[in-house]
Amino acid sequence: MKLFKSVSALILTVLLIVALNRSWNFGSPIPPLGKFLNPFGGFWQNAERKEIPDEAVRINGLKGEIQIIYDSLLIPHVFASNDEDLYLAQGFVTARHRLWQMEFQTHAAAGRVSEIIGKAALDYDRTQRRRGMVWAAEKARVAMEANPVANTMVTNYTKGVNLYIQSLTYKNLPLEYKLLDYEPEEWTTLKCALLLKTMALTLNSGEKDFEMTNALNLFDKTTLDLLWPDNENVGDPIVDNTGNWKFNPIVLDSIPLAVPKELIAISALEKAQPDVGSNNWAVSGKKTHSGAPILCNDPHLGLTLPSIWFIIHLQAPGVNVMGASLPGAPAVISGFTDSIAWGVTNAQRDLVDWYKVEFKDALQREYKIDSTWRPSHQLVEKIAIKNSAPFYDTVTYTHHGPVMFDRLFNAEGEKNNFSLRWVAHDPSEEVVTFYKLNRAKNFSEYMEALDHYASPAQNFAFASVSGDIAMRIQGKYPVRRKDEGRFVLDGTNTQTEWKAFIPNEQNIMHKNPPRGFVSSANQYPADTSYPYYITASSYEAYRNRRINKLLSEMTEITPRDMMELQFDSYNLKASETLPLFLSFIKIQELTESQNLAYSILKDWDYENTTDALGASYYEAWWNALMPLVWDEIKEAKVALQYPTAFTTIKLIKEKPELNFFDILTTPEKETARDVVHHAFLKGVAAVDSWKAEHNQEPRWADYKDTYIEHLLRLPAMSYHVQHGGNREIVNASSRKHGPSWRMVVSLEKNGVRAWGVYPGGQSGNPGSPYYNNMLNSWTQGSYYTLQFDSNPTRYKAVLATLTLQPE
Numbered sequence: 001m002k003l004f005k006s007v008s009a010l011i012l013t014v015l016l017i018v019a020l021n022r023s024w025n026f027g028s029p030i031p032p033l034g035k036f037l038n039p040f041g042g043f044w045q046n047a048e049r050k051e052i053p054d055e056a057v058r059i060n061g062l063k064g065e066i067q068i069i070y071d072s073l074l075i076p077h078v079f080a081s082n083d084e085d086l087y088l089a090q091g092f093v094t095a096r097h098r099l100w101q102m103e104f105q106t107h108a109a110a111g112r113v114s115e116i117i118g119k120a121a122l123d124y125d126r127t128q129r130r131r132g133m134v135w136a137a138e139k140a141r142v143a144m145e146a147n148p149v150a151n152t153m154v155t156n157y158t159k160g161v162n163l164y165i166q167s168l169t170y171k172n173l174p175l176e177y178k179l180l181d182y183e184p185e186e187w188t189t190l191k192c193a194l195l196l197k198t199m200a201l202t203l204n205s206g207e208k209d210f211e212m213t214n215a216l217n218l219f220d221k222t223t224l225d226l227l228w229p230d231n232e233n234v235g236d237p238i239v240d241n242t243g244n245w246k247f248n249p250i251v252l253d254s255i256p257l258a259v260p261k262e263l264i265a266i267s268a269l270e271k272a273q274p275d276v277g278s279n280n281w282a283v284s285g286k287k288t289h290s291g292a293p294i295l296c297n298d299p300h301l302g303l304t305l306p307s308i309w310f311i312i313h314l315q316a317p318g319v320n321v322m323g324a325s326l327p328g329a330p331a332v333i334s335g336f337t338d339s340i341a342w343g344v345t346n347a348q349r350d351l352v353d354w355y356k357v358e359f360k361d362a363l364q365r366e367y368k369i370d371s372t373w374r375p376s377h378q379l380v381e382k383i384a385i386k387n388s389a390p391f392y393d394t395v396t397y398t399h400h401g402p403v404m405f406d407r408l409f410n411a412e413g414e415k416n417n418f419s420l421r422w423v424a425h426d427p428s429e430e431v432v433t434f435y436k437l438n439r440a441k442n443f444s445e446y447m448e449a450l451d452h453y454a455s456p457a458q459n460f461a462f463a464s465v466s467g468d469i470a471m472r473i474q475g476k477y478p479v480r481r482k483d484e485g486r487f488v489l490d491g492t493n494t495q496t497e498w499k500a501f502i503p504n505e506q507n508i509m510h511k512n513p514p515r516g517f518v519s520s521a522n523q524y525p526a527d528t529s530y531p532y533y534i535t536a537s538s539y540e541a542y543r544n545r546r547i548n549k550l551l552s553e554m555t556e557i558t559p560r561d562m563m564e565l566q567f568d569s570y571n572l573k574a575s576e577t578l579p580l581f582l583s584f585i586k587i588q589e590l591t592e593s594q595n596l597a598y599s600i601l602k603d604w605d606y607e608n609t610t611d612a613l614g615a616s617y618y619e620a621w622w623n624a625l626m627p628l629v630w631d632e633i634k635e636a637k638v639a640l641q642y643p644t645a646f647t648t649i650k651l652i653k654e655k656p657e658l659n660f661f662d663i664l665t666t667p668e669k670e671t672a673r674d675v676v677h678h679a680f681l682k683g684v685a686a687v688d689s690w691k692a693e694h695n696q697e698p699r700w701a702d703y704k705d706t707y708i709e710h711l712l713r714l715p716a717m718s719y720h721v722q723h724g725g726n727r728e729i730v731n732a733s734s735r736k737h738g739p740s741w742r743m744v745v746s747l748e749k750n751g752v753r754a755w756g757v758y759p760g761g762q763s764g765n766p767g768s769p770y771y772n773n774m775l776n777s778w779t780q781g782s783y784y785t786l787q788f789d790s791n792p793t794r795y796k797a798v799l800a801t802l803t804l805q806p807e
Helices: 002-020 033-037 083-110 119-131 133-146 148-166 175-180 189-204 209-218 221-227 430-437 443-450 543-553 559-566 572-583 592-603 614-629 645-654 672-694 700-704 775-780
Strands: 055-059 066-070 076-079 277-283 294-302 310-316 319-325 334-337 340-346 352-357 366-369 372-375 377-385 388-397 403-405 417-422 458-464 469-474 509-511 517-520 706-710 719-721 737-739 742-746 753-757 800-806
Touching: 066 083, 076 083, 083 119, 083 133, 083 148, 083 175, 083 189, 083 310, 083 319, 083 800, 119 133, 119 377, 119 388, 119 403, 133 148, 133 189, 148 189, 148 430, 189 430, 209 221, 209 352, 221 645, 277 458, 277 469, 277 543, 294 334, 294 340, 294 458, 294 559, 319 753, 334 742, 340 443, 388 403, 430 443, 443 458, 443 469, 458 517, 469 517, 517 543, 543 559, 543 572, 559 742, 559 753, 572 592, 572 614, 572 645, 592 614, 592 672, 614 645, 614 672, 614 700, 645 672, 672 700, 719 775
Parallel strands: 055 800, 076 310
Antiparallel strands: 066 076, 066 800, 277 294, 277 340, 277 517, 294 737, 294 742, 310 319, 319 334, 334 340, 340 458, 352 417, 366 372, 377 388, 403 417, 458 469, 469 509, 706 719, 742 753
16 A cells, blocks of 8 residues: 555656646647746746846957946947947847847747747748748848948847857746747847848838739729829828939830739738838927937837837947847947937838739749740748647749749639739848948938948938938839839739839938928828839828928927927827718717717817827727728728728718718618718717726727737736827827837037937846836836937946956
């Protein structure tokens, strides 16, 4: 009996050891609880104190000593004696605070998430592989390593990341590695390239070729141009230089537009959110109180934790720069030096084309081009899957790019094959642009830096201590014929391919305009006299007009004025529509709750502040209106895209009898007036339902419910915040998108002054007090003064000093 008990106890002990030291998955992954809960090495060790001790670390390969001063926000100020050490230190210190984020994002870019979380990510991984993300990054890696400047940056940054990875044990692994039961792998220069391609995917993959091809076949060209015009002709373009484009443009031979005659059954790829955009502007010293230019930038991206950006100050001989960097890539992306400042917004160009490919047979080893058969290239993608056998997918490449859709992937009954041509697939060296911008002293050096920039296309605002302001819309843009790029192209004919690119010196640019400011908010880029054809999935119609109106009216501008403008919550769309919409309401037919909503909307001041009730009712009304107006599109059996809000409103005002206003599910023939009234009833019902569920009044901040979400979508590491604004408003904060970084820089001759904030914190560790310490300031429109001094002895409120010493 004693023997039996002893053996049973031994077996139970062994089973417990096995069970507690392996991961399990019962619908959701569970880490090895023995390791995870261990007080000496588990998640308890990820709790950090607000105070950080000074530290000295010996590192092999340094040329000199590096001093890193952490200020009170955990912003590192890096002082190095040469470029190699500078970028090594940037890689080391960024990995120290953001390693898991860096690696997870590069796994996502490369289509390797299944390795971490299992087969739930397989379709996502296949999409990334078929999109050619690694193929694009590999080309960028080769181009960077061939350029001595770029090679120095990425090689030493990579070395710094790996030095930090090599110092880790299980005890000090970032929490997410412990949760998901895996360890970091070696960092490579390819991963730096993948980070940059991820931004290209977020910002410059917008297109609507399948949708427009279907629309052309369902409707006609006149209707298509009415509903989806290339230019909505609203407000100022980014650059109005009418009649002054002094160059000879490239002109291509005309060819007939060949569009597939059949409907395309493929569901188009998930589109970038319409919220993804940005604001930037620079005002001349003639309009400011100090007489110095002021530059402002707030990129609108997904609101995630760890935060998208990492603020850093880099100082070495020839460089003194501070601003927002991308964890995983060297240099500062949006920032300032002691001489200039720059900020970026998305340029909204169509830089993606789809080609209908004809293969010789089902093996896809040859494809037709100009009446001949050309060999394709096939790549077998092995997708590792956690706790499952690997999945193999064969991706075929033509000279256009990867064949993303075929009978093996998302065919949905579609018999045709479609290859992807994307400018981000081309070799590029964007890091050289930021190397040069980080060292630029004046306008000419800013212009030379941008000559190296290709993708993602951006609007680069500029200001300098010497008094210049400028805007350049920089990217690698194919020269297009009219309507080229709006529809799926014939992949059997080389005449439909990109034949030339707009020369850098012919890209849209303006310096020191008479109005005293430059600005961009993702609107149409140039006046109609610009000689090149421009198209995109959409352009912004409201933020830009609000910004330009206020900047035109302002004088004696201060940095505080600019902060208030970035936080402006005036709903221009509502101000232009609500009086008309309310006039359509049949007041005599309203119920008590509908009458209440009507009164609230009538008294609303169009401000989307946190307490505004009118903002919630208007949003619900608008969300009900679009599907009712465009029910023909919603009910179509193929991919189509709603027209924009601006076009919808214009048609309501100018063509109220348009057939599209007739609701398909009713026997009556509705007009715009009827649809607006019906949408009002649905919107009020939606708000009433929300009120009943939440047992409170629909304050805008509660109704919108801005949510800063952890990359793993874990509620315990995410935050609901009280924040105003909305899409199409200057403070463009919707539920999960918004200003990911707010920066204001005053370019004063006696010293540049700067302020910044973002929704999160410098640390990527949820157990750190610096994980979300800037979040409340961001929600309230407050800013932090950014300490910026080239002398490390003059820093105030120093949190700690990290010294990297040669071994």
